[in-house]
Each structure stands twice: as C-alpha cells, then as structure tokens.
Amino acid sequence: MAACTVYTTTTHFLNSISSSSPSWRAQLKQHVVLYSSPNSRKSGSSRRRPCLVTCSVGDTVVIGLAADSGCGKSTFMRRLTSVFGGAAEPPRGGNPDSNTLISDTTTVICLDDYHSLDRTGRKEKGVTALDPRANDFDLMYEQVKALKEGKAVDKPIYNHVTGLLDPPELIKPPKILVIEGLHPMFDQRVRDLLDFSIYLDISNEVKFAWKIQRDMAERGHSLESIKASIEARKPDFDAYIDPQKQYADAVIEVLPTQLIPGDNEGKILRVRLIMKEGVKYFNPVYLFDEGSTVSWIPCGRKLTCSYPGIKFTYGPETYFGHEVSVLEMDGQFDRLDELIYVESHLSNLSSKFYGEVTQQMLKHSEFPGSSNGTGLFQTIVGLKIRDLYEQITEAKASAPLQASKA
Numbered sequence: 001m002a003a004c005t006v007y008t009t010t011t012h013f014l015n016s017i018s019s020s021s022p023s024w025r026a027q028l029k030q031h032v033v034l035y036s037s038p039n040s041r042k043s044g045s046s047r048r049r050p051c052l053v054t055c056s057v058g059d060t061v062v063i064g065l066a067a068d069s070g071c072g073k074s075t076f077m078r079r080l081t082s083v084f085g086g087a088a089e090p091p092r093g094g095n096p097d098s099n100t101l102i103s104d105t106t107t108v109i110c111l112d113d114y115h116s117l118d119r120t121g122r123k124e125k126g127v128t129a130l131d132p133r134a135n136d137f138d139l140m141y142e143q144v145k146a147l148k149e150g151k152a153v154d155k156p157i158y159n160h161v162t163g164l165l166d167p168p169e170l171i172k173p174p175k176i177l178v179i180e181g182l183h184p185m186f187d188q189r190v191r192d193l194l195d196f197s198i199y200l201d202i203s204n205e206v207k208f209a210w211k212i213q214r215d216m217a218e219r220g221h222s223l224e225s226i227k228a229s230i231e232a233r234k235p236d237f238d239a240y241i242d243p244q245k246q247y248a249d250a251v252i253e254v255l256p257t258q259l260i261p262g263d264n265e266g267k268i269l270r271v272r273l274i275m276k277e278g279v280k281y282f283n284p285v286y287l288f289d290e291g292s293t294v295s296w297i298p299c300g301r302k303l304t305c306s307y308p309g310i311k312f313t314y315g316p317e318t319y320f321g322h323e324v325s326v327l328e329m330d331g332q333f334d335r336l337d338e339l340i341y342v343e344s345h346l347s348n349l350s351s352k353f354y355g356e357v358t359q360q361m362l363k364h365s366e367f368p369g370s371s372n373g374t375g376l377f378q379t380i381v382g383l384k385i386r387d388l389y390e391q392i393t394e395a396k397a398s399a400p401l402q403a404s405k406a
C-alpha cells in the first residue's frame, strides 16, 4: 500500500522537502509523481487545478537476521551500520534500556521486544524465550508490515535489565529496517516481508567457547551455570531457532578449524558463507572463477600467515534442497593490512572502490572476529545489503516512470 500526500502548489511541495533532509533529491527519486488529482478542482470551477500527488511506495527495505543469543548479532549490526556510514544509537530521549539502534539509514529492532511473556511469566509457565508461546507473532507481523508500508508504530520494549515489558517506543519507518533476534524467519507472514535474510549459525563448540569468554570473563558466571544455560535452551533452540536457516538467503556458519586436528578451543575458526543462488538483487561472491570448485592457500609472499595458516575454498553445493555457492575461510589473518591481497581475488563483492572490504575490516579491527572469516564475511554481507538496498530503491524509482511510458 502506498502512503500518498497531495500538494496543491509546487511551493507547498518544495517547502515540504527542502528543509527536511540534504538528501531530498534521493527522497524525490523514491516518490511517484502521479497526476492532476480529480479532488483538486477549484470551487465553482469545472477545470481541474494541477497538483502533485506523491506516494511513498513502501520504501522500507526489510532485512532479517536470525541467531541465538550471544552469537554475534550485535557485532554484525555494528559492521552493517558502518557500511552505510554514521553510528547507530538508541532512540534519543527514550527508554535507556531500549534494544533499538537508529542510524541515518538503518533502524535495528530486536525481536526480543515481541516477547509476550516477561521473565516471571516464562518461569511460571515453564517456557523459554525461544518458545513461540512466549512471543507475539501477530503483533510482530502487523508492526513489521506497517513499517514496510511507511507507517510508524508503537513497538513494545522487553527490558533485559528488569525482565519486564516496558511501555512502547515510537519507531518511524527507516530506509532499511533490520529485525534481529531469535525468530525473524519463524512466522511465514513475517518471513514473506523480508527482502533479504541472514542466519548466523554458530556450532555448539564455538558457541560454548564464546559464551565462556563473555559470560565468565565479563559477567562473572560460573562454568557450570554457562553449561546448564546452554543445555536448558538446546531443545527449544533445535526445535524453533535452528530450522530457520533453511529459509535464509545467506548463512554464516562458524565451526572449529580443520587445520588443527581435534581442535575444540574455538579460537581458530572455519567460517563458511553459504549464499543462495537465484535470489533477486543478490549476486553471490566468488573466488577466482564463478561456479568452479577452488581450494586456495594464500599464505606466501603477499600474505603473512603463522601456524596453522589460512585456507580458502569455494564451490557450488546444495543446502536444504537449494543451490548455493559456498565460500569458506579456515584460519586467521596475521596482518589485516594484507587482506587486500585476498580481497583482490574475490569478485562480486559489491564494493564501491578497490579495497573497501579491507578498509572496513581495518576500521573495526577491535571487533570480535576481525582476524577471521566471521568479520570478513559479515563485512561482505554488509556490502551486499547496501547493494540490495540500492537496487531495490532504484527499481522502485524507475517503475512508475516505466509505467507512465507504457
């Protein structure tokens, strides 16, 4: 559904856009200038008075990011926002415990806000937050749909500090809406609203290593309590979260390295970027030669590697019955500035200039995963989302022109 505004004079129209944003030309391109409205006759006159009707035709592009808690969603979101420039912040003057992050281009909402049961409610009913019965999918669907159509919503807030549901916050439709959390692809109605979907698939061994690192070192939890919490969530994770990966357009799979036999430490990682073929506006990245099967050890004169080295592989595979391309990196970089060597062998990166991937990685070298495939592939997916967004908005801008020519 398009949200339309009638402007009776050109001045009226120009006033409405000139002060609002420096990127008004871009906004204009996304609007459909229609016709002389039949409702704009001057009183007593049979002549139609020319006017402008502009309609924003559901400008918001919606991205879904699914993963279990503590699997790197926030880190991914920071990399994505950075690709668009500018920092993401919680809504100004709002609830300090808001889970929302807003930047110029993106608004990231956390689907934990659609928990229908608070912490006590879940305890009383004996359900986890991963259980669909603890979440309001009707409201999630209605609100994501409204935002996609260009309408603001009053979204609830789940407060992770208190475990309570706080009063709602106003969310205005952004250019790109990212819905991140446990269930972005669980409900078919919500899934159908997604323009692109990503699943962060962290293997149990690695999840455990990351949890220990964060919850023991930073949050003072005991090893036993971390193990117990992972075990308690596992049945619901397997039933409701993990199956969503079959619907994802891109999956980042994180596994223990195969370069050190029997390694379970979770420090050196084997990371696979699984990219679905045939997705509109998404062209998978490839190594050397599109569609071929390649194995590459880039260590040598141009790339410094210490033990156990780095190995890339690339090739076609089948994933849940879908044709996919898989780019894999096992090992970690010693020197991020040398990443340009690897970048120059990858194609279809959707970068705007030579070396953009390396630049992004260097900019956020302190983020977890910057020296391995998690950071590299998250950055690449960020560039792909920017490209997808640009293609969708361009297609929308040219569609009415094409229609008017017909």
Ligand SMILES: Nc1ncnc2c1ncn2[C@@H]1O[C@H](COP(=O)(O)OP(=O)(O)OP(=O)(O)O)[C@@H](O)[C@H]1O
Pocket: 067, 068, 069, 070, 071, 072, 073, 074, 075, 076, 210, 211, 213, 214, 368, 369, 370, 374, 375
């Ligand atoms: N690529 C990575 N490499 C190593 N450790 C990582 C990586 N990504 C995340 N981690 C670890 O996992 C922790 C959680 O990461 P992050 O906050 O991005 O996850 P999250 O999914 O947003 O978590 P939550 O949902 O619990 O807020 C980090 O503090 C870090 O210890």
Ligand SMILES: O=C(CO)[C@H](O)[C@H](O)COP(=O)(O)O
Pocket: 068, 069, 112, 119, 129, 130, 159, 160, 161, 163, 182
């Ligand atoms: O799986 C989760 C997603 O982040 C959380 O455990 C869930 O949202 C419940 O939060 P809390 O543990 O703070 O009550």
